[in-house]
Amino acid sequence: MRSVLFLATAALSLFAGLSTAAPTLQSTDRKVQMPRRYIENEPSAMFSKRQLIEEPTRIKKTKNLAARASTTATLYNYNIQILNTDGSVFGYVAPSSSKANYWTYTTSTTGAVAVALPSSSSSSNLVFAASGNNNVAAFVGPNAASNTMGTGSYNYCPLTGAVATAAGSVPATSTNDYNTANGKTQKVETAVWQYSPSTGALNAVWVNPDSSTFTMLGAIGNTYQNVFLIGDRSAFAKKFNGDTYTAVTFKLTLIR
Structure with a gap:
């Protein structure tokens, strides 16, 4: 127990x-x-x-x-191509080797001016790489009768580099290579370029002193190779008969 x-x-x-x-x-x-x-x-x-x-x-x-x-840089990757009236390539717009002279053309892209694509399809500047006078400018030719461009007139505009002028402005005083080199006071317009993104076509629309506009015609001097914007091909060739001229149009082409 x-x-x-x-x-x-x-x-x-x-x-x-x-x-x-x-x-x-x-x-x-x-x-x-x-x-x-x-x-x-x-x-x-x-x-x-x-x-x-x-x-x-x-x-x-x-x-x-x-x-x-x-830090995005401006791309200067377009040339101004010059076309014959049948659409074949004539050459490319090129700055003169001397700033005292009119711009000319080259048969290849070597030496051609390289511009940035315009920011707008109308009344735009064509900017190229340069210090100061970096806009492709049309200036009133020193032997023109006036600053007015139009049909029946022999007035003309060669090309040079210039400080930008405002879109829609009448011919203005603006620093440019031609005037500086020659001591001239020719009137200038830079925002004259109208660009078609679909075709690449490039036209120059001049604003006259009375604010009317005129679409300029292209011409190339066959001997001196100068590039001109003119109002009337017949009147221009008759007045300045020391050279012969080829009718042309312009186009922006991407540099390959």
Whole structure:
């Protein structure tokens, strides 16, 4: 009987010991897990994970795009092609080797003026790479009777480089290579170019002193190779008969 009681007492003591140990193990487990849960959730106290990962990248890209936009260079990648009336290529507009002379033409793209694509299809400047006088300008010829261009008139405009004049303005005084080199005061217009993006065709529309406009005709001097914008081919050839002239049109072509 005493043996049975002893065994029962021992069993109860063992059970009580196990019951006491179980909460201790659970408490130890919580102590181990609590720091781990705290570390995992710590970033959310100040920032979301998306903010920490994505936003610095997005800000960096924005700054890079702004930097690239501010340093975009002007591309001078078009030539002014000269075409015969049948559409065949005659040559390319080229600056004169001497700024004192009218612009001429070259039969190849070597030496041809390279211009930027106009920002508008009408009343635009043709800008080329130069310091100062960097617009393709039509100026009133020194032997013209007036600044008015039109049918029946022998008045004419050679080409030179000039400081830009405003779109729609009448013939103006503007610094240009021809006047500077020759001590002249010929009137100038630069924003005369009308460009067709679909065909590449390039026309020059002159604004007369009375603000009327006239679409100029192209002509090339066969002997002296000068490029002219004129009002009337017949009247011009009759007046200036020291050379013969070829009727031409103009087109912008991408430099290959």
